Amino acid sequence: MSDELLRVTNLVKNFEVRRTKNSGAKKRTVQAVANVSFSIERGQTLGLVGESGSGKTTLGRCVLRLIEPTSGQVEFDGHDLGSMKFEELRALRRKMQIVFQDPFASLDPKMTVGASIAEPLIVQGVPGDHNDKIFDLLELVGLSVDHASRFPHEFSGGQRQRIGIARALALNPALIILDEPVSALDVSIQAGILNLFEDLQKKLGISYLFIAHDLSVVRHVADRIAVMYLGKIVEIGDQETVFENPTHPYTKALLSAVPLTDPKAERARTRVILEGEVPSPINPPSGCRFRTRCWKAQDICAQQEPVLELRAMGQMSACHFPES
Amino acid sequence: MADKILQIRNLQVTFDTPFGQVFAVRGVDLDVEAGELLGVVGESGSGKSVTFLAAMGLLSSRARVSGSVVLAGEELIGKSSRQLRSVRGRLMSMIFQDPLSALNPVHRVGKQIGEMLQAHQNLTNKQAAARAVELLDIVGIPQPDQRSSQYPHEFSGGMRQRVVIAIAIANNPKLLIADEPTTALDVTVQAQILEVIKRVQQQFGTAVVLITHDLGVIARVADIVDVMYAGRNVEQGSIESLYDHPSHPYTRGLLASIPQPGKGRLTPIRGFPPNMMDPPSGCAFRTRCDFADSTCEIEIPELRAFSDLQTACLRAQLLPSFRKTQ
Ligand SMILES: Nc1ncnc2c1ncn2[C@@H]1O[C@H](COP(=O)(O)OP(=O)(O)OP(=O)(O)O)[C@@H](O)[C@H]1O
Ligand SMILES: Nc1ncnc2c1ncn2[C@@H]1O[C@H](COP(=O)(O)OP(=O)(O)OP(=O)(O)O)[C@@H](O)[C@H]1O
Ligand code: SF4
Numbered sequence A: 001m002s003d004e005l006l007r008v009t010n011l012v013k014n015f016e017v018r019r020t021k022n023s024g025a026k027k028r029t030v031q032a033v034a035n036v037s038f039s040i041e042r043g044q045t046l047g048l049v050g051e052s053g054s055g056k057t058t059l060g061r062c063v064l065r066l067i068e069p070t071s072g073q074v075e076f077d078g079h080d081l082g083s084m085k086f087e088e089l090r091a092l093r094r095k096m097q098i099v100f101q102d103p104f105a106s107l108d109p110k111m112t113v114g115a116s117i118a119e120p121l122i123v124q125g126v127p128g129d130h131n132d133k134i135f136d137l138l139e140l141v142g143l144s145v146d147h148a149s150r151f152p153h154e155f156s157g158g159q160r161q162r163i164g165i166a167r168a169l170a171l172n173p174a175l176i177i178l179d180e181p182v183s184a185l186d187v188s189i190q191a192g193i194l195n196l197f198e199d200l201q202k203k204l205g206i207s208y209l210f211i212a213h214d215l216s217v218v219r220h221v222a223d224r225i226a227v228m229y230l231g232k233i234v235e236i237g238d239q240e241t242v243f244e245n246p247t248h249p250y251t252k253a254l255l256s257a258v259p260l261t262d263p264k265a266e267r268a269r270t271r272v273i274l275e276g277e278v279p280s281p282i283n284p285p286s287g288c289r290f291r292t293r294c295w296k297a298q299d300i301c302a303q304q305e306p307v308l309e310l311r312a313m314g315q316m317s318a319c320h321f322p323e324s
Numbered sequence B: 001m002a003d004k005i006l007q008i009r010n011l012q013v014t015f016d017t018p019f020g021q022v023f024a025v026r027g028v029d030l031d032v033e034a035g036e037l038l039g040v041v042g043e044s045g046s047g048k049s050v051t052f053l054a055a056m057g058l059l060s061s062r063a064r065v066s067g068s069v070v071l072a073g074e075e076l077i078g079k080s081s082r083q084l085r086s087v088r089g090r091l092m093s094m095i096f097q098d099p100l101s102a103l104n105p106v107h108r109v110g111k112q113i114g115e116m117l118q119a120h121q122n123l124t125n126k127q128a129a130a131r132a133v134e135l136l137d138i139v140g141i142p143q144p145d146q147r148s149s150q151y152p153h154e155f156s157g158g159m160r161q162r163v164v165i166a167i168a169i170a171n172n173p174k175l176l177i178a179d180e181p182t183t184a185l186d187v188t189v190q191a192q193i194l195e196v197i198k199r200v201q202q203q204f205g206t207a208v209v210l211i212t213h214d215l216g217v218i219a220r221v222a223d224i225v226d227v228m229y230a231g232r233n234v235e236q237g238s239i240e241s242l243y244d245h246p247s248h249p250y251t252r253g254l255l256a257s258i259p260q261p262g263k264g265r266l267t268p269i270r271g272f273p274p275n276m277m278d279p280p281s282g283c284a285f286r287t288r289c290d291f292a293d294s295t296c297e298i299e300i301p302e303l304r305a306f307s308d309l310q311t312a313c314l315r316a317q318l319l320p321s322f323r324k325t326q
């Protein structure tokens, strides 16, 4: 029996964008998420990495149905979200929460911390005055009870992120989408938040979809990793496997671009420096979307799109000429 | 020493604001040798940018600056803004996180490089244009002769940062200050820009100050590291020594907080950075330090030689040896 909590199948999200140049206001399509499939098990963390614009946030928002996917399926706890009625969806949504990057923007400056944390309870119509719940949540995230009556501006960045996490925990979610949750924090503060995620997972059995561009952070927290490039997952597998034996050229290049903190190790390694930058998602390259920057590309890479295939070490990757 | 390019002594910068004084830089001492790459790290608000903006004479009149900044033998503090303008671009240049703010949107990039050249050298327009193309080539822009006649908006983020570097090194300055030059870029593009900066240092012997919050970036390119906390330098030394046996409790805390392959639970630094309107007395780190005692409240620690590092901690000799949590 699988312990699957979330399954995403062939998810597509296109955005129509208008070209303002010239008279003919031609509509163009941005394929932000292009046929993505993955799953997350209960109590596990899937790390989602990829460069800016690769579709990570869009994917997260589609999973929560904060935006409607163009096509594809999202199953949560055995329910197909696409075929649910509004009321059912609302009830299920309590079980899925999101924490954003910017702890400053995501809290209402005019609301006390206690009121911010209780808001999801009130919105969902949970009865009671919620005080005990607020105090429990504050303690759970490493803040103190007397913080409840204060306002967000009295808190540091790390503390505000803890408030955001307490708020996300209010409805006992089974899944939290963490979209760059520590990117705005100094490393000395970030470490405390990462420990908190770890503790909460152990205590409450929550699953995380952890989106970040910092690969060392993702490596630290994730059980599995998915690497996105221009709207597609190019490699997915166990954290250790993907980091130690990347098989997609993009994964390899991405890992080698991230500097290591240990200067000896950093200077000893051979690096792949990719040329160019990520092309526009409006007219992505034919075949393999990575081919314009890939040092292994052959004619077939332009003609035929590689599909995710199982590799010897156990991960899946989409490449005609995988590394071994 | 003769080959010292930059020498900063007791630099202090205070901002007058409607809410009170901000003590942004509180006695920074720092040397940069010719041709060396100095990495500056520290938390947000620790005074990294303000230190070098002050050194470049780029702060507004609301900033009160004192101390000494000697660039290639010339004292800069007290110079008129006109004199400073002749130094900037010729002896030292600075680049920032956002390349667009450094570029003029309505001028072709070749022209902008040419203007920088002609501001400090006697060149005809034709010579300047030819040199601009060479510079674009040096920073790794493909088809530099065509790109030279394009506008900034026609370049991608990474390519714009290359253009900014080309402008900065146009007059072969002795010192290039790069303030978070790759923070806004994707990591694969960051890797390219770091290569360009390293190449400039090695090919032209330009000394570089690279300000970053990423110790990995430092590990990749820096020779020497300066660690800042609350407006002061707390530790300086070679990147290898600093990583291997940091002495200052803040440097140790920083290393213990960074996720690394194979590392177990992280150890954050407790508390949070001080308010620079009212920094703690004595050692500013004492409020977060596990080794502080009552003397730390009174005396401000100065940098002192400790093993092969310079460390500003009153209790450096008394600390247990640093063991990396592997
Ligand atoms: N509302 C929208 N309308 C049009 N295009 C959009 C919209 N939202 C996102 N996009 C585009 O979709 C693509 C994916 O964006 P997304 O924000 O999901 O990327 P990301 O991986 O989260 O990037 P980042 O690391 O910068 O946060 C980008 O090309 C983006 O410009
Ligand atoms: N123009 C200004 N007016 C008032 N205070 C300022 C001004 N510029 C900077 N400061 C303050 O000076 C201190 C040092 O700022 P600085 O920009 O040097 O930090 P930093 O180390 O570069 O941080 P970051 O990593 O966030 O760039 C901060 O407390 C900041 O708020
Ligand atoms: S499919 Fe071809 S272009 Fe794409 S990553 Fe593999 S080798 Fe490179």
Ligand SMILES: [Mg+2]
Pocket (backbone or CB within 6 Å): A056, A057, A058
């Ligand atoms: Mg995003």
Ligand SMILES: [Mg+2]
Pocket (backbone or CB within 6 Å): B048, B049, B050, B179
């Ligand atoms: Mg700065």
